[in-house]
Amino acid sequence: MSEDKPRYDFHMHTFYSDGELIPIELIRRAFVHGNRAIAITDHVSFSNVDEIIPAIARDCEQVDGWDITSIPGAEITHVPPSKMDSAVSKARKAGAKIIVVHGESPVEPVTPGTNRKAVENPEVDILAHPGFITADEAEIAKDNGVFIEITCRQGHSLTNGHVRAIASSVGAKMLVNTDAHDCEDISTYSSARKVALGSGMSESEADDVLVKNARELLKRAGY
Template sequence: MIDLHTHTVFSDGELIPAELVRRAEVIGYKAICMTDHADEATMYHSLENVLRFVKKHGHFYDINVLAGVELTHVAPALIGEMVVAARKSGAQVVVMHGETPVEPVAPGTNLAAIEAGVDILAHPGLITEEEVKLAAEKGVALEITTRGGHSYTNGHVAAMARKFGAKLVVNNDAHAPRDLVGQDLRRTIALGAGLTPEEYRQTEANAWEIVQRCMK
């Protein structure tokens, strides 16, 4: 299991990085990325602190530990420059908070994030055919989420990704200990979204590909 979308106390998560990583390790995850909510005001502070933890403490765990960001409610016109700034600041994984059906995300966020080349477009809601085609072309992974509310459109995302050959990953969007689901529930949610067992296995391969890219 790999989770590339989690939150700590540096945004709205309940756990400090050390506890989040330890809990994920015990459950059986092989890689985790801390991706706190970020905009221009918060990104540099939170990323600096999480990076310091990853560099000094990450190798003490039997799990690959990564530092990233989830750009959240950023104006679409500014997403491109924020992605560049995040990478320059050391973010190993850049996630974009997509157009979920349960939050007032600005229209155009999905498209701007894909055009900017984020690694993962989180809970993209009723993503359009044109956006999924572009995600497939640019190698942007679309998220199947285990998180309540955001997961309402998992089936749509899965069907569109299959139709146009876009990559999928499964993430928890964990904010609290209870959000780190185990292997059985994780697989059930993916299959419930319409994925086949083979497609579910491919989501883990897609996530591992991102991890390997980060570790180089």
């Protein structure tokens, strides 16, 4: 039953950063797995933001005859918190419709303060894999409409249970994203639902996160 539901994934990589596929191939493969909207959010900093977002957008515009919305985005990655706001506005200007910030994953040396800086900026759409996010930070995310990510990605997902508990406790909205870097990482509705349930969500919470929250973000991004 859940196999038939549309899947939405707002955090995916191509070879424009450290993924393996070109954008149009990622879009095609995601469509075949039941994805009905994806955001391509390659790692960006000041070095590459102006080049890669328009390149990704060019493939997103070519989709024809497949029932999938493909959205050019960005994942602002390892930018110092003091430079975050400037990186976010540069990504917007370059054409990113969905902005993800690479949060304080338990498996990477992300600068402490990155989670907070991200949720303080209402221009940020998603705080990805936020590790040991605090209730305070989740509260700010809720107030600013920043979605908190439950991740399918190995390593980053070690703190999914903590992230889910904190987000639920303050009523902050979540999304389930793959952070896909190759074809095997692409999810279906039912594989993403397992990750949602594994983080501690109830069945109805999981369905809300996978469908309702995803559609809310799509609408906000103008789709």
